[in-house]
Amino acid sequence: MDDNEVYASECIETYSKEYAHENFKSFFPNMIDGLKCVYRRVIYAFSLNGLENGKIIKSTEAVAKVSMTHPTGDSSMYDVLMKMSQPWFTSPPMTISPSNNGSYSGNNPGAMRYTEIGLAPYTKEMFLEDIDPKALRKVEGPYLNMEPAYYVPALPTALLIDNVTIGFGIGCKTNRLNFSNVCDLVVNYSNHLATKPLEQWNYKALAEKFLPDYPTPCVITNASRLIEEYKKGNFDHPVEVEGKVVLTKDQIQIKAAPHGTPFNVLIEKWSDYWKKNPNSELSRLIKDYNFTRSKKLEGDFTIYCKQNVSPFVVWKLVQSVIGFSDRYHPKPNYTLEDQVTTRHFTYPELIRVWYTERCKLLLATKSSKLKSLLNQKQILEGQIIVVDHAKKFFSIVNDQPTVEAAISALEKEFNITPFQCRALLNLSNQSFIKTSKAKLIEDLKKLVESIKALNESYGNIGKEISARALYFKKKYGKERNSHIPNYIGYVKFLHGNILFETHDEVETILDSFPKEECEIISFTSSHLKPVNENGKFAQLTFSKIMYGGILSLPSSDVKKVYTSCIKNGCLSFSKEAIPTLSQDGVFYTTKRIIAFTRYGEIIHDEITNYSKRNNALESRGSFTEFVHLLSETQNPFYLISFYSEEKNSLRIERLEPTSKKYVYNACGDQYLFTSLDGKNWYLSPPKTCLNRLPMRALYIADAEVLLKGKSSAKIDLSTRSRAHQGLQYLE
Template identity: 25%
Template sequence: MKSAYIDYSMSVIVARALPDVRDGMKPVHRRVLFGMYELGVFSNRPYKKSARIVGEVLGKFHPHGDSSVYDTMVRMAQEWSLRYPLVDGQGNFGSVDGDSPAAMRYTEARLAKIAEEMLTDLDKETVDMQLNFDDTIYEPVVLPAMVPNLLVNGASGIAVGMATNMAPHNLSEIVDGIIAYIDNNDISISELMNYIKAPDFPTGGIIYGYEGVKSAFETGRGRIVIRGKVTVEETPSGRERIIVTELPYQVNKADMIKKTADLVNEKKLDGIADINDESDRNGMRIVYDLKRDAMASIVINKLYKMTALQSSFSVNNIALVNGRPEALNLKGLIKHYVNHRHEVVIRRTEYNLREAEKKAHILEGLIIALDHIDEVIALIRASKTPDDARKGLVERFELSEIQAKAILDMRLQKLTGLERDKLKTDYEELMKRIGELKEILANVELRMGIIKDELRRIKEKYGDERCSEIVYTAEDIRMEDVIPDEPVVITISHLGYIKRTPLTEYRVQNRGGRGSRGSTTRDEDFLEHLFVATNHNYMLFFTEQGKVYWLRVFEIPEGSKTSKGRAIQNIIQLSPDDSVKAYINVKTLKDEEYINNNYIILATKHGTIKKTSLEAYSRPRTNGINAITIHEGDELIAARLTNGNSEVLLALKSGRAIRFNENTVRAMGRTAAGVRGIKLASDKDEVIGMICVEDDSYDILVVSEKGYGKRSKLEDYRVTNRGGKGVKTINITEKTGNLIAIKNVRDEDDLMIINKSGIVIRIPVADLRVMGRATQGVRLINLKDDDEIAAVAKVEAFDELNDTEEENPENLPDENGDNSEKADTEEKDS
């Protein structure tokens, strides 16, 4: 049983169900075309009865049922089944409604013009021949296939343990793609897709979505969604009607109409009053009359969802390569076709060379005879028999038997002067042709040029416009491809309004200015958080209750510098009593090496610190996941991304700061509570910020509520053990107010300061001089009345901001006329 079944399955796979990658044909298709070729029913000859053709194929090549041969021939003649039909049928060959064709005794057929291209050069020993089932005559193992049939017409078949389903394509696109491959064998599939856009189905329709096409081209497998082509018309009475003019590939029109009518009758499909099939010889037209209150767009979507008006074509490119089934992508199919055509060109050239050399050999003999014609005539007249004459010629003139025979067969008219000149001219042309053929065999580029020229001729002769339209869906267009990866400012207000604004909207001002108007906020609202990122980054949002949410930066709504933004609850699903406190800008969450070698350090208001691998946060859900366990009365205030070797600085409202090595904090799980980072000075004290630094190239910048700040060297903060009280970082007085922010900065950075009144100022860090750790600092921003600083953010330098004063006319003193000299004088006085 086992061996017999394996034999059977191999027979089905190799000799019945799967197409050959070279000519795209199964044995039955090849035999039908070869049988018609042998019968001589070419496109320029009269049609022959189908029964005559089927009998020829059955009797000589295909020992199976006559229906298998006739059904194959019928399908090859149906313009809705094959993108480029290979048989020209006359009579009833069925319909798109699934009507069966007339019996073979009534129909007639002949080869289509394009099918003759598949058989061109078959008589020039271009392909291997094999004996038929009774070893009496030869049939081709494969056709020369000047047309890339497998790619343009596709194939489908169910074997044993495997199946194939290959889509048809547009001939013009395929030829362009093959030529591009010949010109560059290393061409990528994405580059090939510039030439070959998508499958092209004979029934037209709309290819809806590109992901399936891309997958099919790249892997050989993919699901392509096809929709019928639909338009909406208005009747004279004012009602709407839906008109379908094209159907998805392989959809039976009559069945689809019947099933749609059943859905309407069962009240599963609303809005349709009547269905009519108005198709005729001019084309397809299915009319759905709508009820008065029905909306066409809604009914169309229901038709797509519930009926065969939208169907899918599952591509599975399996073909026989050297007799073995193989899954192939687009480039693989093209490569095997080009290799086949290359072999055909070589074998055809070798055949033509052999024939030319045979002819040249005979002409050489004839020319010798003409040069010694009197002697030849005398020799022939003196011979008793033709054999004696032949032997005499061979011996006298050192000719071959073939040449001697040709001389004896020569007609007397060849002796005229004109004929003698013509012989010599023919010989010269033949020798030139032999030289060309030898050059072709010696030069692969010439052979590839011939393949390209033949393909261009095929395209010119049979190429046409696409039948199927391509419509890209939202899923196909990755937002990254549409949105440039530019730096943006993310701002979040106290009441939770978020937006992103191009960084270039914020202009650089001199220190001590009043600032320009930033976000428009309500009286009780003010900007509380600001973050700089680029559009393609990932952002992790950490809330005060210890949860984390995930967004791409481009998913944050864009707004101008003065717009309010959008409530964050509308973008991420925050619980009503929670608010976002910290953000981490992450380049990617897809790179395993990156997420396993980077860490997130979290700090809470009460001085707790926690370190966790980024990998633990790489799979957030839409409703958030726990990032840290927060104790009662505490809340998360900061989160930082590190590489595992950073130093951490925590700053307190009371003006103290601690510096310790990240290695003193062990990595914990996502739900752990963490360890003590700094000891609070009092019950009213709290942590206001955390920074992580990797080297001493950064300075430490601190800012107080009343607008004072200063830069200090990192080395001024000695490294201690975590959990200590820290050292003084700014001298806190009533004039300065409590400490509000701590940042690590460099000269090329800018500082953005936001007041509770909504005023935004941007100043270069380079304008701030470095001073001692325990000093009071200098005034950074002039505050009106009881206004205070709400938030401070560091803006890292970007190339597009390094413009000269002349190029950036906005780089002027601020709106209130304050300039740097006046500001410096005020600071000296203070």
């Protein structure tokens, strides 16, 4: 075989390895900066061409400059530049575009020849400032030029960039965390290393900080479960996400898709369904629909229901068509330093690896800066020696035939080093004539102080990283993009329920459904169990729109709960929580109860002393005088009573946990409501207790405001002013 001959198998193997190497670099993010190769080369190209200061240039020019470091098509390169400027794709944006860069609702960016783009100040501060670029690890680029293998940013941006990719059977799906939370994690980890370097970092105590925060305005519905898994060290638990929707009396407004689904995909699914099923059940319920692509940060897709058609009925069918909820399975696979090997990383591991590299880079940067300052110090010391002998200096230089001879002569005459001689020869004549010795000595003192401060800073790397993280949090930290709901109750309509988080939201819901009969139910505990439309417990995540009901139980274990039912003057109970859609006369309590009789007597007892049934909701129990039950408590609680013979009025009382006295009792039918804290309390007054008083509910922000320091008070609801402080009418 000749030396110039090569086996085909060797060529195939060699080029296959090179191909795989390039694909891994392109497809997978790096564990240090979290960037894919193309994004890194965009930053490098802008800095290489002096555009890191945010200068805005034509997109065609930007594509041309980036193509010098990343050989790819113009359209795909332009697409990357635009995505880096879109806050619903990259948050904070890494590039800025004052022109049309598209919209979340589906509008495409303008043509390349019409738009402009530049590097965002955030990108410069994160990746390029406070470091020596020469200290970055370099690799050979596509044009045989040397480029950074990875950046070492001021924060672990691997936790701030949302990556989705597939390559060689290995997927990569990363969860972006909230920007402010990442800053807090960095500060906490740095403080841990400073105070307890030999102990393991207790990241499990910070589980809430690791909750995902996608750049899209979606809703995360299983946050509590995620926190539980993160405390166990399991960061791969699927994230359940759904879009954002608003229901009104005759409309359905869809404003966001679940993360991982572009908003225009929802519209495409709907359009395809509508074309293929023109005579479907939905077509008989829907009057019209429309969508626009002009909204920048949220979608705009509206469905109009026909008259007398409930939006809850329509929405149940619509969400099955467009796929309004999804499960996001994270696969945090990153490339290592060799850019070929991939490995699964947890969030704490990414922080640890980044922190180590950041410390190395800052140390290298300080060493480079110290070397530069020491060189300046030598030059200043040489200037101070020579400045009073300028004529002699120039005479010696002019008399020598070569530079080397001049350096040798100056070294002998002034007793300075060859480095100082060469530096002095490079100075202009003006430096000798205009600079005084006193000024040089003053500059030298300042330089010595800078060198001293720099030497001392070697031991403060951790503090510098923490300070930088706090700076970024203050400047770029903001509220979450992905919403994590904290529901405190729901508004129950005939065909469905709308969950709410604040009182203002309740008012908005009621305004959206004017004159619609409803019931406002507050959650009385954190142990919630959803009930499906068939009246059975269901494994459902809590969504904005739900069907069936939601029970507030005194315990998370349904087997430790007692279900009591007071019906037709009879009381029965069952051991274990039994689901039901109608909660009228149904009470979920612990074994010890506080009971109220129809005569106003308070009784402390055990529910097991009464009639037990297999199913208390369906079986008739024993005769009872009880009208209301609640679990025994150790704290004061509040009681509100309505009476059919006292129209348009209510009585409120504060009761002690051990109280055995009689409460106020009037003639006629009575309706009792209790609250453990008396705050954020919603009541639906019985219609038999109202007379010409249009009201769907009452809202009590704080019962103590109504009591005004007393133990009981009577409120007249029919007063013209209705100016009862702490009481709000919801009509």
